Amino acid sequence: MQGIKKLCLWSIGIFLLGSCKQNTEEKCAFVPDTKAITVNLQFESLEDSIPNITTRQQLVDFFSRHTTLRDFVFGRTAYPDDSVFINELFARFSNPHFDSLLLETKRVYGDLSELKAEFNNAFVTLKYYYPDFQPPKIQTVITGLETDLFVTDTLIVVGLDYYLGKGAKYRPNMYEYMLQRYEKSFIVPSVMLLYGIDSRLNETDLQDRTVLADMITYGKAYYFAKHMLPCAPDSVLIGYSAEEIAGARANQDVIWKKLVEDEVFFATGAQAKQKYIAERPKTFDVADQAPGRIGTWVGWQIVNSYAARNPQVSLPDLMRIKNAKQIFDESKYRPVAP
Numbered sequence: 001m002q003g004i005k006k007l008c009l010w011s012i013g014i015f016l017l018g019s020c021k022q023n024t025e026e027k028c029a030f031v032p033d034t035k036a037i038t039v040n041l042q043f044e045s046l047e048d049s050i051p052n053i054t055t056r057q058q059l060v061d062f063f064s065r066h067t068t069l070r071d072f073v074f075g076r077t078a079y080p081d082d083s084v085f086i087n088e089l090f091a092r093f094s095n096p097h098f099d100s101l102l103l104e105t106k107r108v109y110g111d112l113s114e115l116k117a118e119f120n121n122a123f124v125t126l127k128y129y130y131p132d133f134q135p136p137k138i139q140t141v142i143t144g145l146e147t148d149l150f151v152t153d154t155l156i157v158v159g160l161d162y163y164l165g166k167g168a169k170y171r172p173n174m175y176e177y178m179l180q181r182y183e184k185s186f187i188v189p190s191v192m193l194l195y196g197i198d199s200r201l202n203e204t205d206l207q208d209r210t211v212l213a214d215m216i217t218y219g220k221a222y223y224f225a226k227h228m229l230p231c232a233p234d235s236v237l238i239g240y241s242a243e244e245i246a247g248a249r250a251n252q253d254v255i256w257k258k259l260v261e262d263e264v265f266f267a268t269g270a271q272a273k274q275k276y277i278a279e280r281p282k283t284f285d286v287a288d289q290a291p292g293r294i295g296t297w298v299g300w301q302i303v304n305s306y307a308a309r310n311p312q313v314s315l316p317d318l319m320r321i322k323n324a325k326q327i328f329d330e331s332k333y334r335p336v337a338p
Contacts (some may be wrong), residue, residue, distance in 0.1 A: 029230040042137040116187040177281040179238040189330040196224030205322045212265040216324035219299030252335035306331035
């Protein structure tokens with residue numbers, strides 16, 4: 001009972017309402033039967049390789065073998081020439097603090113078996129929905145907080161040191177509300193979101209520049225990621241705290257009313273997108289403590305409502321619907337106070 005009371009008090013504090021109004025229970029999405037599906041998971045751990053480099057030539061040889069790391073993860077093109085690049089990276093990797101970073105990474109991740117299992121489960125589920133899917137190779141590395149994720153069709157690079165969590169000595173230089181997404185539990189969900197936002201899966205009408213179009217595009221990406229990781233907490237997928245998710249669920253009608261009053265859905269201006277879609281700590285236009293990007297969360301709820309009303313539409317077919325207004329209209333999503 002104490003937990004329920006706490007959520008109610010939080011909702012009152014954020015949205016100035018008298019009571020918790022809607023069911024905030026977390027539920028799994030559909031969990032498919034994947035026992036007959038296997039994938040060939042190629043997993044390469046490189047976090048020990050860089051600290052073991054003792055000469056510049058060894059570093060050159062390492063990057064010659066791993067050109068994607070060189071060019072895209074460590075950003076070779078940002079340096080004026082190869083010599084400056086190698087010298088600066090060698091100095092970074094030779095710093096004693098880099099060894100400390102490696103030790104902390106090993107403390108958090110151990111033998112990486114948990115991360116491997118999470119990727120395997122997500123890829124198996126993805127192959128259930130998309131039978132032609134071939135998993136990319138996965139490389140893990142420590143970068144000195146250079147890059148978090150790099151994802152292509154054939155390769156995923158995970159900068160483990162970005163995801164060491166709250167107790168880490170070294171953390172990315174970013175706002176606290178963004179840092180809460182850089183825990184190890186966010187790695188695979190973040191990759192699935194990148195798949196879900198990819199236009200090759202998530203088809204969109206490029207001529208539609210409304211806020212609603214952005215809301216539905218993000219909503220489809222969250223819907224996709226939730227089905228790849230059916231029991232992942234919604235808070236992990238969208239990067240809210242558990243309290244923020246509970247407050248948003250409990251006050252959907254308040255959020256909806258504000259979006260309607262401000263005529264947000266069919267607006268095309270940058271200001272509306274900045275308020276309701278863009279990265280920011282809070283959506284102050286809704287309430288002082290309402291989480292940022294609240295429009296993307298509402299887009300997710302609209303897509304969920306559409307899917308519930310149209311169970312005959314498969315996940316791949318839903319992802320191919322370009323018309324955001326069609327999903328909006330057919331979802332019948334209109335939350336009201338009880």
